[in-house]
Amino acid sequence: MTDDPFDPFDDALALVNGVFGPPRAPSGRGDRSGEDVWRAGPAARQDPRGTGDPRPQPPPGRNRPGRPAAAGATAPAQRDTGPGGPLPAKRPSPGGRTAPGRTGAAPAADHRVRRDPDWDTARDLAHHTFRPLLPVPRTLDRVLGHTLARPLTALTDLPAFDTSAMDGWAVAGPGPWRLDEGDRVLAGRPAARPLTDGRAVPIATGARIPEGATAVLRSEHGRPGRGHLHGPGPEPGTDIRPRGQECRTGAELLPAGSVLTPAALGLAAAAGYDELTVHPRPRAEVLILGDELLHRGLPHDGRIRDALGPMTGPWLTSLGADVLVTRRLGDDAEALFEAVATTRADLVVTTGGTASGPVDHVHPTLHRLGAELLVHGVAVRPGHPMLLARLPGGVPLIGLPGNPLAAVSGLLTLAAPLLRALSGRPAPEDRWARLTDPPRPHPRSTRLVPVGILEDGTARPLSYAGPAMLRGIAAASALAVVPAGAEDAPPGHVRILELPRA
Ligand SMILES: Nc1nc2c(c(=O)[nH]1)N[C@H]1C(S)=C(S)[C@@H](COP(=O)(O)OP(=O)(O)OC[C@H]3O[C@@H](n4cnc5c(N)ncnc54)[C@H](O)[C@@H]3O)O[C@H]1N2
Numbered sequence: 001m002t003d004d005p006f007d008p009f010d011d012a013l014a015l016v017n018g019v020f021g022p023p024r025a026p027s028g029r030g031d032r033s034g035e036d037v038w039r040a041g042p043a044a045r046q047d048p049r050g051t052g053d054p055r056p057q058p059p060p061g062r063n064r065p066g067r068p069a070a071a072g073a074t075a076p077a078q079r080d081t082g083p084g085g086p087l088p089a090k091r092p093s094p095g096g097r098t099a100p101g102r103t104g105a106a107p108a109a110d111h112r113v114r115r116d117p118d119w120d121t122a123r124d125l126a127h128h129t130f131r132p133l134l135p136v137p138r139t140l141d142r143v144l145g146h147t148l149a150r151p152l153t154a155l156t157d158l159p160a161f162d163t164s165a166m167d168g169w170a171v172a173g174p175g176p177w178r179l180d181e182g183d184r185v186l187a188g189r190p191a192a193r194p195l196t197d198g199r200a201v202p203i204a205t206g207a208r209i210p211e212g213a214t215a216v217l218r219s220e221h222g223r224p225g226r227g228h229l230h231g232p233g234p235e236p237g238t239d240i241r242p243r244g245q246e247c248r249t250g251a252e253l254l255p256a257g258s259v260l261t262p263a264a265l266g267l268a269a270a271a272g273y274d275e276l277t278v279h280p281r282p283r284a285e286v287l288i289l290g291d292e293l294l295h296r297g298l299p300h301d302g303r304i305r306d307a308l309g310p311m312t313g314p315w316l317t318s319l320g321a322d323v324l325v326t327r328r329l330g331d332d333a334e335a336l337f338e339a340v341a342t343t344r345a346d347l348v349v350t351t352g353g354t355a356s357g358p359v360d361h362v363h364p365t366l367h368r369l370g371a372e373l374l375v376h377g378v379a380v381r382p383g384h385p386m387l388l389a390r391l392p393g394g395v396p397l398i399g400l401p402g403n404p405l406a407a408v409s410g411l412l413t414l415a416a417p418l419l420r421a422l423s424g425r426p427a428p429e430d431r432w433a434r435l436t437d438p439p440r441p442h443p444r445s446t447r448l449v450p451v452g453i454l455e456d457g458t459a460r461p462l463s464y465a466g467p468a469m470l471r472g473i474a475a476a477s478a479l480a481v482v483p484a485g486a487e488d489a490p491p492g493h494v495r496i497l498e499l500p501r502a
């Protein structure tokens, strides 16, 4: 990594759109849709209705979560909260087990913990081990940033009828035309009387073309007077948007897995939808660990400012999560245990405490909870001690290392693919760039290096990229993925991970 503070490339930073290859699936910022799915507290783990299903039953008035569905599947959808009252009170279970959630882990063929898998394997595990959150139907005003669980197919032809593209006159045949001034056709009105050859009628943009009309003459091209309209005869079809020009009923407009952007909401409305079936944005809880952390003012007496609290939530938001809360727990093992055991999030993210120091409580807490450790360290620098676990009940937990750039590495290595999985989105496509100045590869680990993207599309490694630093990444537009390898084979073209923007 270029830790050299005199690195001449440090300030030469430019971003060019499109340097990362073909455009990505659209991304959107999320709304806060609130608590939409009932989650049981651990105390509700019995089978009060005698259904034989050990999963908790919802209180009266709430619909019960179904089983997790495979990506794109059309499992029975959950309803949003009805008038069912507040969520069950949050309390730790005697056994410290987390409640089953609206997410679930796919039946893993291999339950062994992966110790230090290579970087691609770790990302793959994060994407493939967990299933999407259950699809829910939601009205259009509540789905921004959520993911389509089913393809968006047109419920109507678009346009639904032949439409005037301009203000002017609908004309039938060549001019001049007899003008029926009284019969003007406005948008949103029922069909006008049919036009016979040689006649014209005033028409507005968006209005239905009368039967018999052959073209629209724009208002600036026609001269009306004495009951007649004069002007150049437009080619047949001019300024008419024919029915079905954009799509026919049943055409697929967006595939399942698309993130609902503002434009997608508009398209869905135009295509006739009142509500959509979506994988909701996963709800995340962030737990910041470390007694040394200050939350205001200057560092003093060996204490430092918490850099991960302000960063992790927004980063998760930009990766597609709804962050319920960021909690600062110090190095209190009991507080960590209780927070994890009682979480109501779909994903728990901790920062710090992943290593084996005297107050590194993440691993012991997972052990005490009976969590399944899926990834224990990743062969990546920085970020090596990151971890991924499945809590009892199926909720995933990501442990980010405390060194700030190492935490960023964990966000992009584990949280990004995992959030895509929970949202029913495919793994991200690879993007590539050429490095101006290839950093030395690590012999056994992938290196993630903050880079600026120059105008010609090349990527330039930035300074101040040590594991404990944020200066480089804050100025970067991407992280370059430098594969492990021998020093005599410096990477030229490398994969690039785009960083979220504000
Ligand atoms: N004996 C070993 N020690 C360490 C190893 C190792 O392999 N063997 N790995 C090192 C690496 S690599 C990393 S990364 C860190 C990870 O440690 P933890 O996840 O346990 O994190 P902490 O010990 O709590 O903190 C590490 C470092 O980061 C600072 N920190 C923590 N949280 C924040 C925050 N919210 N904002 C700013 N800075 C934070 C903390 O003060 C420490 O300086 O372990 C190495 N050790």
Ligand code: MOO
Pocket (backbone or CB within 6 Å): 380, 381, 382, 383, 384, 385, 401, 403, 405, 406, 407, 467, 468
């Ligand atoms: O891998 Mo640690 O994450 O370098 O500081």
